[in-house]
Structures are given as structure tokens and as C-alpha cells.
Amino acid sequence: MYRSHHCGALSAKEIGQTVHLSGWVQKVRDKGFIGWVDLRDRYGVTQLIFDAERSAPELLQAAKDLGRESVISISGEVIARDNANPQMATGAIEILVQELKVLNTSKTPPFTIEDQTDGGEELRAKYRYLDIRRNPVKENLIFRHKVSMEVRKFLSDQGFIDIETPYLIKSTPEGARDFVVPSRMNPGQFYALPQSPQTFKQLLMVGGMDKYFQIVKCFRDEDLRADRQPEFTQIDCEMAFVTQEDILNVFEGLTKHLLSEIHGIEITSFPRMTYAHAMKTYGNDKPDIRFGMEFAELNEQAQHKEFAVFNAAELVVGIAVPGANTYTRKEIDALIDWVKRPQVGAKGLVYVRCNEDGSYKSSVDKFYDQEDLATWAKATGAQAGDLICVLSGDTDATRAQLSALRMEMATRLGLRDPKVFAPLWVIDFPLLEKDPETGHFHAMHHPFTAPKPEHLSLLDTNPAAVNANAYDLVLNGNEIGGGSIRIHDRATQSKMLSLLGFSEAEAKAQFGFLMDAFEYGAPPHGGLAFGLDRLVAILGGQETIREFIAFPKNNAGRDVMIDAPAALDQAQLEELFLDSTAPKNA
């Protein structure tokens, strides 16, 4: 037996008992005639004591010789601590050790195993197994487990069936790039890893399974942006015989359940906002509504004077930043530089100080009088002490720029409290978006999303105006889920694929099985998928998904711990009927 208790279990109640503990040496303090060892395991830390009076001399010496991160097993008596530490779960006691066994030694770790470590990101990634010993990482992984379990419980209780869909499927060049898997038994042919189980879950609905869920790995061979992973985890769901309303209700329920079970927070407000409204009011289809600073469009109030910049703009739009009239001229200049950075891309920023005396001072006083500025203040809801920030230009770009500024100001003002949760649905997404360069249509959600029935006839005449029963679940400025009501008849699916540029032969080769299935009694259905990595990170009050993944890959898609990917044996390649054309020293 390695242990009778965990290192987080003992308290004054156990004083006098003989116990066995095992774990890692967190710290050794050597005071000559007395020595303490902090013993750590997954559950906590327990203090061990060795002293010249009560311990055998060899034992005291052995304790002093222990290296950090050695693995030991001890037995001893639980005794009261002279100086109890109320900050520590086991702070009332210590163990007077009678036996000590070193189970394994440790080289000096390349970084300290402490909550605040001295290890850089790369070093921590290479020795991820040591990083996981640190409380913050360990707690994140346990937190993820709790969220997953609650998701499963909730959905299972609602009658959803967890059904595993295959990982070795077929490549569909549409959308993001697939990872592919050469088939040795089918020479020259490849499987693809799923970007999502989309078609399979739809086939399960055709198969009458009615309510499906799965927590499932998905794969996308994309050029990695910061905080993207080539493999990621999805909470994937689908329901038959439902309307959008049914789906929103179920997953609103799931979100509330999670916030209640995980954080004890009862959500009372769960707004639904159209895509059009979100874009107009927040410049963004995933608005953070923990705070205000809603957009006010100022074309009417600002295009009647001689200020050419505004007059030429498609959109003039502003926000009132609460309390920011305290910004010095220098700080405002820095803010103007900030919006002009290429990542934001604004041409400039017009500001209006809302003074305590009710007067206004703006960067465009040359063109606008106090009365003009008062209308801006009214439109943006600015109060005395606020700073109105106004951007102008093409609608889409200007909205995106002001959205970036709004988020930046909220961060500076501490309005993005990670312990406050403000979920909402964004609904009525457009079905299609037009690629500005090629003029081709892309599916805004995916090619299986149904047009709103009342927009069906517009598909032929004005596809850009067609909306879908498509919806995103947004939490604290992050899209954590999205879905739609699907097409369930061959004719509409066929028309949709043709709109997206598929020839009939391509459509048949790639999605023929799905369209065939629609001819055998496909029920109306819809669903959604949550990104588990991001959901867990946001619920955990953080934004970096990598901190919630046990073995993440770096931005080059590499696992630096196991050093993957790696070259294959030539024999392996030959068995797969492949030749590498990569440059030899790549």
C-alpha cells in the first residue's frame, strides 16, 4: 500500500493516527536539528517533520538529503503543529515521520514547480508533464473534466444519445483544409479526419435517432493563428422535429446549467439579438454585453457641416467611454495611435470631451458647435466626465474598428470581469457571404444550413438577402457555439451547392450520400456545436485555450514534447504507395 490518505486530507481530527502518504517533495527546510518536508500530491500538501529528538539520526539525514520533486512514501504519526497555518487545508497538523522510502529520484526540474513558475512557454511545453504538476495547469485540467461531465449529464438527462461518429472519413475540399490519412489497403486512396461530424449527425437524424450529442475531436489543417489548434474538441449536437426555438431553449438551458453547477451563478437574462442589430450596435457578431458603450450612428448629427472627412464617409459612428474625460492629451494621442495601428486600421479618431460643467471640447471644434456636440452626446448617451470617440469610413471596416476600440476601452476600464458571465444568442445570420475578391458566394455557416422558409424564393433572385435560421451562442465577447436549422430535402441542398459553385458531378461525388439520404424520409432537423476548448477557457475566466489542453501543439502545429510530426521510414512510405517530394533538408 502506498498511502492511507491523500496529501490534502489530514486535519486535527486525525491527530494521533498513524498514516501512510506518498507524493513529491515540494520543499525541504533544514534547521540543523530539525527538518521539514512539504509533501505534495494531486490533492494538496502535507508538512512532514523530522527532528533530532524524536527521529532516528539516519532518518533526519535522509530527509535533509531529499531533492525537490523526488517521489517518496512515508509513514508516521499525525501530530498538532506548533504554529498552525490556517491558510492551508492541512495547516493544523504535521506528520512525525517514522519511515521514509524514496520511490524515485528527480533531476533538477528545468523550471520551478510553483504556481508562478520561472519557465518560459517553450520550456514548459517541452516538459509538459512537469508543467502539469503545477497547480494552475492541474486545476485547469480538472476544471475541464468537470465541465465535460456536466455537459454529458445535462444532455443525457434531456434524452440526448452519445453516438460516436467515425474519424476516418472522406475529404471534402470545400471549407478549411482536411488532414488526410493514406490507406494502405486501398492503394492511392485517402481517408480524411473530420472537420466536424456534420454529415454524420445529419444522417443520424435521417436514421431517426432524434437527439444526438458527442464530445468529439475535430481537425483542421489551417495556418495556425494564435490560440488555434490543429485538433480541437467540439460539443456536437443535433435534434430532429425541432424549430430554432426548441434548439435555443435546450442550449440556453445547458449554458445556465453549467454556470449554475460550476460557478453557482444563476443567469436571468439571456437576450436574443439579430445579426443585423449586433453589427449595428456592437460592430461585431459576438458582442461582449457585460458593459455598454453601444454604438450610436451619427451620420444625421455629423454630416451637415463642412467637415469633409465625415461628409465623405458611408458611416459616422461613436461610443461614449465612461469616465475617460480624465485622459490627458498625451493619452488621447496614444489612443489615436492605437486605432491607427495596422491591426485596427482606422484613419484617425475624432473625440469629444464631456466636461463636468456640461460643455464639450472636441478635436473638431472648428466644424461643430456646442449644440452639434450635444446631439452626439445625446445619441451616444454620454454623461459629464465621458469621452466620446467617433470613427468614420466604410460601414464594415468602421464598425470593426470601433468594435476593437470598444473592447480595448472596456479592458482598460476593467469592465471585462472574467467572473461575470453575459451569454446571448445572435440569430438571423445571412445564409451567404460574398467573397469581395472573387465575387463568389460562401456559406456563412456551412452548406447544410437552410434558408429561412420565407426567403426561399429569394435564392434565385437575390441570394445575398437570404437569411438563415442560424444562431451563435456568444459569451463575454466570444463565439462559443453556433448552429442552424438544416436543409432536409434534395432539391434545396442541390440548389445550395450549385450556388456555392459546386458542379453537379462534384456535388454528387462529395455529398451524394447525404442527398440520397434526404430522399428516404429525412425529418426536419437542426443542431449546433460548441467549441469545448474555448467554452472551458471562458468559464475558467481565461482566454487562452492552450492552458486548458493537456498536450497542446505550438503555432507550427508541433508537439515539442514528443517531437511530432517526424519523418517516416522509407519502408512505411512505400507500404502506403507514397513518395515524398519534400526538399531533403526540410
Added chain:
Amino acid sequence: MYRSHHCGALSAKEIGQTVHLSGWVQKVRDKGFIGWVDLRDRYGVTQLIFDAERSAPELLQAAKDLGRESVISISGEVIARDNANPQMATGAIEILVQELKVLNTSKTPPFTIEDQTDGGEELRAKYRYLDIRRNPVKENLIFRHKVSMEVRKFLSDQGFIDIETPYLIKSTPEGARDFVVPSRMNPGQFYALPQSPQTFKQLLMVGGMDKYFQIVKCFRDEDLRADRQPEFTQIDCEMAFVTQEDILNVFEGLTKHLLSEIHGIEITSFPRMTYAHAMKTYGNDKPDIRFGMEFAELNEQAQHKEFAVFNAAELVVGIAVPGANTYTRKEIDALIDWVKRPQVGAKGLVYVRCNEDGSYKSSVDKFYDQEDLATWAKATGAQAGDLICVLSGDTDATRAQLSALRMEMATRLGLRDPKVFAPLWVIDFPLLEKDPETGHFHAMHHPFTAPKPEHLSLLDTNPAAVNANAYDLVLNGNEIGGGSIRIHDRATQSKMLSLLGFSEAEAKAQFGFLMDAFEYGAPPHGGLAFGLDRLVAILGGQETIREFIAFPKNNAGRDVMIDAPAALDQAQLEELFLDSTAPKNA
């Protein structure tokens, strides 16, 4: 709203209510002035009635025109049925339909959607989404969900943490073949899909996670035998600071929990049997102990006469088949032919009839007298009315042959009742097995299994004699799980890999990260993995895993529904720095 109730929900209690139902048309019965439609969904079947007296004529006609598997939505009144059907959950009522809407039509399905279908295996696979509509398949998938949920609940309640390990890892040519995934971002390099998360779960133990589990897809590129899948699901577990005893207890608990929760069966006997005992007594390391027919080795009782066949044999071994003395001479000849089939491979079969009068009649009466045969009967435990079957030859082959015969006889005698469950542990497996052809050692379990500490010194002198703390969970003659205590120090792991024929460079390239990790305070640990597909099938009283997989692949590793794998675009290949060397028409 598509429905107020499911098709399995309504009973006499709801008579008089107006309800909405949706589902598939199972059957239409047209009696002229009256028509019935059986409406089916995931939850059951409800009878709809239309008649000339109470229904609009167009409605009656529309009902009669409904095709099988059309999807409809109706509203109507729940009424009492004239002839209640007590066999059917909803048999007391029917729905007098007031409104009928056809949501989707269906072509005639290629096979009948009934419990007993006329569809062959290939057709059912191609239209798997229709096959899933059939009760037996649907119930199997729901059953699998229940088993998975119970596994998760039990392990989570025991403090196990569900941690997702990566799917894109590194190829290790040892063991079965890997499926590989070319990396576009790392030209010439490949990921591999995991054959199991073995090294990652061990690293989680090094990382202090203590108790890990995951229900996870694993991949093996093997030439497929019957009822193997290239992708399969594993219940994967690992624990730190444990002995074999701790692990057996936890998973004995899981097995009992499943049998209790799923079938209401309380298991009281859970034997532990050494590998050596299992081989000697059942000729098999996964004995079916639902019945007896234990082996009796008869060398002593059978090698003292002039019967050259037995005298020359390494092993003479028999079983008493209960009640099989009723076999006619013709039936016994057929049995002899059966053991001589190449799949079994025996040279012949000696039999002894145990007559009701206490006398014996054998096929070797020329050599053995009644007294001899009585000693055989005693050794095998044969009673009057039994048939003793004796095989002889080399030990390993003869045991395997008699094991096959034992299972065959049990099947014929109805002793393999799928509703009886007899789990056991087989323990003390050898660490290594010698390839009879090459003389090389292979790991019996895997290269990470620890030798029994007391056998450690034998590693240098007599590796074949080294046993491991390795164990298999066997249920009804099927291995459903296996595991071991692992090596947790670099020196032993290094020696093990060298015994298995790895050069130092190969060991470092493939498992260097693991051996490095062992130097930073690796705790003692061990674990196991269950094959979920097989576990579910056995618990479901069946033996074919394919029946419990939503979208299985065929024996050529193909998904015939989506037609995967498939050829790639040349452009996709080029992006991956690959050329295909497959023959063009492959």
C-alpha cells in the same frame, strides 16, 4: 411545434386530449371506408385512424396515399381503441387525426425497416441511415450510450479525471502499423494516429494527475480480421501510487457496477486465475467459466500402454462433455471431422462413452481396459451419460485444439447463455513471448509493462521466465480489458527496449521523451484499457461489435455509405509534398 408527445408516450390517460405527433409512416392499412397508419419515432409507435364517418374525405384519401417511411406531422384527438393491443405501449389508444402534413416523402427503402429485415449486410451498410431506423440497431446504439455514461459516472465518482490526449502524435513502428497523417506545415513529416494513449497517460501520471480516464478512439492499420475495425474505442485508465491489487479492485468495481446498473445482476464471484492455470485448465488465456468441462491432463493415466500416439505426445488431455454419450456414431465421426478442420488442426480425437451402467466404451478399447478408462473418467470428472474427448500432441497446440472443442461443445449444449455473466481476472502473464520463427522476444502486453520486482534479476539470465504484474479482464470467454503495472525508471525501460531489439538510438528517437520524464520523479503507476466496442457487445448479449457501432467499416476498411477512402486531388497531394506510386487503376 412539431410534436406535443413522442410516439411512445400516449396511453388511456390522455384520452380526449388533442395532441401533435411527428414521425415516420411504418405501415398503412386501407379498409376502404377506414384507414390506419402506424406512426413511428425513436420512442415507439402510435396508431392513427382516419375514417369516412369522422374524417374529411380528402384526409382519408391523403392517409391512404402515404408511402412507407414518409415523414408526417399530425394533430388529432386521443381516443380509446376498439381492440386494445396489450403488447404495445400505446396499444390502448389511437389518434383520430384532424390534420395531416407531409414533411417529407420517401422513395421505397431498399430493405424493410423491420426488426427482421430482408436487407443483406452490404445493402444495410450502404444505407446505414435506414438500418439505424430499425429497432435492433437503434437499441444497440442507445445501449452503448448507457454503458458509456455509467462508465464515466463510476470513474468520475471514484476521482478519475477525464483528460483528452492528442490524436496527432508520432509514429512508433513497434507493434501494429500506424495510420499516418502528412503534415503540410512540416514538409516531409508525418503525424501518426494513436494506437492507444499509452505514453500520454503515463506522462499524466508523471505529471501528478493520479487517476486518469478517457473513452477514446484508437487506430490500427491492420489487415482486418472478421469483426475488427481500423478505428475502435477504448476505455483508457491509469493510476499512480497503486499496486496491482488496487487496480484490480477498482475495475472489478466498475464491472460489477455496470452489470448491476445495466442488467440488475449482482456479481458475487470474481475469480483471479494465473495465466499458467488458465492455460492448463482451459487451454486459453480468456476462459469462459460460465460452464465446466475443465481440462484433465491424462499423461499419467494414458502413457503406460502400447498406444503409440499417446506415448509420443507431449500432452494427453481430455474433457468430459456432459450428456454427450447420446451422440450417435455418425455424430461422433462428424465431431472428429470438426476437430480435424484446418481452423482447429487436431490429428484426431479419442473418445470414451460413459454408459449408464458404469461401463466405458472407447475408440481405443484395443489399448485400454475398463480400469484405465475409469481413471480417465475420474480425472475429467465424467459421469454416466458423458462423453470424454481426448486430444494429444504438442502442449500449446493441443491445448488450443481442446479449448476450441470445449467452446464448440458448450455452444451446442446451450451452456453459453448470453444473459449469464462470468467475469474473472487472468493475472501473472509472462513479460515476454518468443517469436517461434525469429527467436526474437516480443512484449506480451507492451514494452512499458514492468517485470515483477522479484523477477527483475532474471531479465539478464532467463527473460522467458520473467512474469509481469499484467492482467486481463475476461468476460464470457472474451478478453475485454487488459493492463499492467508499468516501468517507471529509465534503467529498466532502457533494458526492456534493448531486450525487444531496439538499438539505443531507436529507443531514444521513439521513447526518449518518456525515458526523460522518468528521470524527473516518476511515481509508481499502472492501469488498463477496456475495449468498449466488445464490452458493449458482450454486455448486450451479442458477439459482433459492428452491430454496436453507428457507422462501421467493412473488412476492407471501407465506409461503403460515404465511399471512403477515396482518391485525392493532385493539388492536395502536392500541398502535402507527396506523390502517389499506386497503380493508376487501383
